[in-house]
């Protein structure tokens with residue numbers, strides 16, 4: 453379970469969040485929505501412990517993830533991140549990108565199985581820059597299959613895709629949820645919002 457307790461966050465003395473409280477249960481599929489600049493990415497990154505908080509605490513399974521001593525375990529074994537721009541190394545192959553997931557962080561799913569699952573078995577040795585946006589996001593999804601994680605934080609993962617590719621990506625995210633993973637997804641898209649179990653307006 454993710455618990456956000458009295459979290460405050462400002463940028464350059466401009467308050468963005470003041471005493472924010474929020475709980476996300478294990479296995480939930482939550483959507484963060486709201487206008488541009490309202491803090492969706494910041495909140496997601498605070499939950500991902502890649503953005504510091506000013507006050508309060510964020511607990512994941514009762515561990516304070518802002519504490520350095522808890523972060524290594526959190527990054528290695530719990531957290532899975534998905535971004536709008538895929539965050540892959542462009543001039544490396546699919547296989548090389550997937551190999552970056554360290555051995556001790558692997559869920560037991562092989563690279564081949566994960567690529568099969570996202571329908572890219574034939575792209576193993578292709579360089580990332582030769583793939584379409586939809587294919588690149590599927591590589592990023594296959595990486596989350598390979599990595600041990602039970603929380604997926606996705607910041608507009610379909611934001612740069614056409615509706616057909618967005619559908620494929622959403623379907624895979626939905627499968628993560630069906631497997632019991634907790635999913636928090638940011639989206640602007642009114643139609644995509646309806647895919648979640650709970651919409652949180654920021």
Ligand SMILES: Nc1ncnc2c1ncn2[C@@H]1O[C@H](COP(=O)(O)OP(=O)(O)OP(=O)(O)O)[C@@H](O)[C@H]1O
Pocket residue numbers: 463464468486487488489490491492493494495
């Ligand atoms: N590193 C930073 N330094 C200063 N201000 C920042 C920083 N990061 C974010 N902000 C500000 O905080 C506010 C929230 O930004 P954030 O990126 O979280 O919004 P968002 O809801 O994700 O917007 P969008 O829908 O456009 O992606 C914005 O006003 C932004 O300018």
Ligand SMILES: [Mg+2]
Pocket residue numbers: 492493494607
């Ligand atoms: Mg954003």
